[in-house]
Amino acid sequence: MSDKLGIIADDFTGALMVAGYLEAAGIHCPVVFDSLAVTGAAPVIIAGTRTRTVPVPEALTQVKRMAEAFLAAGFTRLAYKACASFDSTAEGNIGPAADLLADLQGLRPVLMSAGFPRFGSTVHQGYLFYRGRLVSESIKRFDPLTPMPDPDLVRFLALQTPHRIGLVPHATLRRGRDAAWAAVDALKADGAGHVLFDTTDDDDVEIAADLAAARPAILAASDPLIIAYAERLARGAPAAPPLPPFGAGPAAVLAGTVGPVILSQLAAFGAVHPVLTLDLLDPRGEAVAIAAALDWAAPLIGMQPFAISTATDQQGVGRTQGALGPTGAARLAEFLLGSIAMGLRERGVKRLVVAGGETSGAVVTALGIASVRALPEGPLGTGFCVTDGPDPLSLYLKPGKLGADDVLLRALEVMR
Template sequence: MSGPFLGVIADDVTGACDLAGTVAELGHSTSVHLGAPHGDLDADADCIVVALKTRTIDPDDAVAHSVAAARALLDAGAARLYQKYCSTFDSTPRGNIGPVADALLALLGRDAVSIGTPATPQAGRTQYLGHLFVHDRLLSESSLRDHPLTPMRDPDLVRVLSAQSAHRVGLVPHAAVRWGPSAVVDAVRSASAEHVLVDALDDGDLDVIAAAIDDVDSPVLLGGGAGLAAALARRALPATAAAPLPAVEPGRRLVLSGSGSERTREQVAAFAGTVLRLDPLALAGDPDALDALLAATDEALAGDAAVLVSATDEPDAVRRAQTELGVERAAGLVEDALARIAVHAVDRSGVRRLIVAGGETSGAVAAALGATTLRIGRLAAPGVPWAVADREGVLVALLLKSGNFGGRDLFTTAWESAP
């Protein structure tokens, strides 16, 4: 094997797991490395994913981390670079999808072009005439309109990306995709743009795009959600058999929810066990609030049932906390508290299986546990795989979930597929 067929730079850990789990389900060996690499990556995998936490940080920092990850992936022999962003294009007018894509293009050379689509039909995300849909609604009419960190109020992705990038942004419309790979290649050339977004309504469209990429003359930076990566994986023959996950010892179960998404609110409401509430305003106003919550978590975990610690709340309550504390401080308080609860639960309470809801929260928890790599296992739901991390010699099973993924009963049913 000369190297992985795909090297992925993901802007958050749940997106990394989404893509890795999807590719692994297609028979490819896949590894996830957490954080910017500080040494050589293990090249003995068909697909290597570097999971960063760059979606909402300063654009300059996001660029630096992403370029470092890309260099490490190229050094590991990756045949293609893939910029993984959310299937709902989560970003703000300053980035970070555009600035990172610009920097990765510069790394690949002056004639490079980025080709991508966030379309992930299995998750209900499709792109038509450059507009992003969530199931049957425009992105701007979905619950993502009020995302607490990246409110998405413009469904026109060409316009959104143009505001973030120094380069031209073009579109390959669905009509060209329906004509097949050659028409897509011609449309990419005709777009005369450095960044090209491609319409896709189903997996067949994604397969056409994947086939077209092989015939593009310029160096190509790929981009998108897990959907296009799956299409690329369907075209590649698995070179290395995926090793079975190591056994995780029996232990207690804990759910940590930091997402404010509509689907996560439904999952929290459907959870039938003990629920402990985490309030950022209480954390900010009472120095003893976190210690009290740690003690309550210990007590709740004394039984055999799973326990949920949730900062998930209705949008009005989230906005109230953001108004009083500031957006960054409110988010930071929640992430730090849930991360400290995770460490305490593993080290002191015998928790060995954790479900974490929310991309930023998942990144904070994984970092606090000291995880550097994830072994990817079975999917508990589309885009939501179990993984195993090493916590100072103790194996911990983690389900790191994007806020909008999974069925209403995921916090109950996911344990059935846990390692």
């Protein structure tokens, strides 16, 4: 394969999701969290970053560092991977990241696609739907950092970039590749710097992927287009090396996401195993709260799994955000759980389930993990991985809003 693909993901769970699908297709796709871990040893590498909710300058610093590492390692194609619901704010980071990559390689227009039909996230006529409802009317409206108030992605993304955004709708994609190419070329001639494809169904994704692979392009897209694009570019690449086994040892769950999904999952877990819920407004302070959590966990390590969580209901979210602000509350939760993760590893925990994309980023960063091997999609989907090195740590990094009520229990069984 001549066109190696470097993918920059806006969070860690999304990076693992893409890698898991590609590994299942027989494509070697290491996941790196540090630019120094980028090598030219695989046809596709995906870098997990924490660019979704940080300020734009910080996000662009991360994207630029990873992009330059990919280019230095001989990667000729770059893509920015956003989540299916294009979680963002009017100020943030999809448009600026896409513009940075386009400017680095001198390629326009950027090809964009949101949604993931398999999981009920679709785009039709440029409008984003989540589980059959406009994203602004779905449970996504409760997201504390990226509530997505406008479902019109052309209008919403236009707030993030000075370049005009054009749309190739489902009706055009249904007419085939030639019609879709003609639409892209017409939008480019009309001055569009970004072209958004509808994702009404999987056929839309396949057409968009064919177009993206046929010419040099920058992608800023969600999982299905990134996966289909990588599969096309990696055809003919050497087979992936054997997968590592899970590491054995004591297990724990860390949950920092919010909302009804994780609360139901923790309730199911708590019916079988102990759960400790941290109060972000604990007057004792961060150091005491961390030490107390580790003291609580110490007698359980190796005896039975347990969970430590900052998740709370909408009333609790309102209380903490009122005192700390949305970003302050999120960052405090990440700091607490990342610090607790370090303490648990020092005390012998070898299997960690982490719920929430931002929480996963905080935990992996706190543990100093530079790269992992993602495992193929299984009955619980993607997100399972094993760290590199002689003392492996098994991880399941779970998006906060996915999974059945018993997913935390089942994940620990899978990791045995």
